Amino acid sequence: MKNKDFFKGLIYGVIFTLIVSLVLNTGCILFRKFVTKEINYETKAKSIYKLMKNQYVGDIDKDKMFEGIYMGMLYDTTDKYSRYISKKEFESYKISTTGNYVGIGAICSVHEDNTMYIKAVYKGSGADEAGLKQGDEILKIDNTSVGYENYSEAIELIRGKENTQVNLTIYSPTTKETKDVKVTRKSISVPTVAHTVLKDNIGYIKISGFEEVTYEQYANAYNDLKKKGVKSLIIDLRDNPGGLVDSVAKVADDIIPKGIITYTEDKKGKKEYIYSKDGELDMPLVVLVNGGSASASELLSGAIQDTGKGTIVGENTYGKGVVQTTYSMNDGSAVKITTAKYYTPKGVCIDGIGIKPDVVVKSDKDYEPVIITSEKISCDEKNDKQLAKGIEILKSK
Structure with a gap:
């Protein structure tokens, strides 16, 4: 009996010591059971809000609290591209996609x-x-x-x-x-396209992103180069993060032969195709890409590669082969959700893989992305290894 009492007392003593230690190391903690009749997501959220409203010692910003809930609904439960956009952010977002x-x-x-x-x-x-x-x-x-x-x-x-x-x-x-x-x-009107004429009558077009204004700017640049007598073309998509599908599809339509530009497939297996019409590029083409080339720029380079319309030069692209749809809310906010995967004309989804160039050329260590500030641009033909390789390829054709 004495041994039993001893061990019982020892156990109680250890438990008491642990409780004291816990309180001393974590501050004063009070445990209360909050009983709800139903356990579901909506009821739980309401219960937590009620507790905060009635019990929290400080002031509560209800708007900020629920903004956090909205963000949390998409955080870590979906892919990295889906997210909640606040009203203020959405206003800026809409402006950014217009290019104005x-x-x-x-x-x-x-x-x-x-x-x-x-x-x-x-x-x-x-x-x-x-x-x-x-x-x-x-x-x-x-x-x-x-x-x-x-x-x-x-x-x-x-x-x-x-x-x-x-x-x-x-x-x-x-x-x-x-x-x-x-x-x-x-x-x-933010310039997303700039152009110039390189040596040996090679035209050069830099596209920094695909916004609403991009196709018109691209068409103007190409027409100007044609008037100046260029015989071949380099399209620079390095560090182009993408943009609007409609915009890149219009550019692709002017380049690749009649057929599929891309197609998308949603979670139900429904496919939607985007086609090019008559009127393809009538000169040799090189496309420059790197790890910063993503999304819509990969869509364009993938279509050019699959149709054999040009030579892809540079480094493996980013690998974003999914499409986001933005749904606006009644309060002016929005939710951007990944709704489909897109595929190249040959049926390849490059998400997480990227596009491997036909000719791999590593960029220089001191390479810096070119920022387009006007429709004209100057190029470093000697020190830009990827550009130099593109020129070399076109001179041989």
Whole structure:
């Protein structure tokens, strides 16, 4: 009996010690059982909200709470492309896909030291007219200091109504001067296509993305090159993240022969085909790609490769072979969901695989993506290995 009492006391002592240790290491924790009649997702969410509303010691932002719920419904339960888009984000998203917006006409980023700077200036924009240059640092926007911590807020401060002005405090690393500059916000059609003529009458077209304005810009670029007498063409899709399917299909229609451009298949097995019509490219073609070439740019390069219409040069592409559909909500927000996989003309889904170039050429270590700021562009034909290989291939044809 004594042994039994001893062991019983030992067990109780260990349990008590563990409880004390737990409380001391985690703070004061109170356990309460909250009973609900039904256990389902909707009831559980309502129960948690009721607890927070009635028991939480602080203030609750109901809108933020439910925004988190909406995001959570798509987080980690679907692929990485599906997501919830808030009303504010959706307004910006819709503008970004048109290729038109109101602003100062500069692409901004942040240095490693958290300083906000101008990465590129669009030709003819308010920033261009105000004399802002690539590399200029933005210290203040309307007397508000800006940097990495408030970068999103800074972008919102720069935006505004057309023909209004914003005051920027600019530091120029070139002149070592700091000055205040008033910049007029203007309506801008962002160039997604730029072109030039290379040696040996080779035309070059760079496409940075596929937006609503892209096909018209591509057609204008191609027609200009034809007038200048080019005999072959390089289309540069490096670091092109994709865009609108309708836009890339129009470009593909001008390039590949009559037939399938691509087709999609949804979860029910329903297939939808996109076809090219009469009127294909009538000159030798090289397409440049790399690991930053994704989605719609892979759709175009895949169609060109499968139809034998051109030679793909560069590095393996990203491998995004799925299509997202954006559904708008009544409150102005939206949900973007992956609804189908797309396939090349030969029936290959490149999702997670990418497109292997016909001719593999690794990029230079110091290669940097070209930012299109106008319809004209200059190319480094000597130091760009992938471009040089494309020129070499076309010269042999």
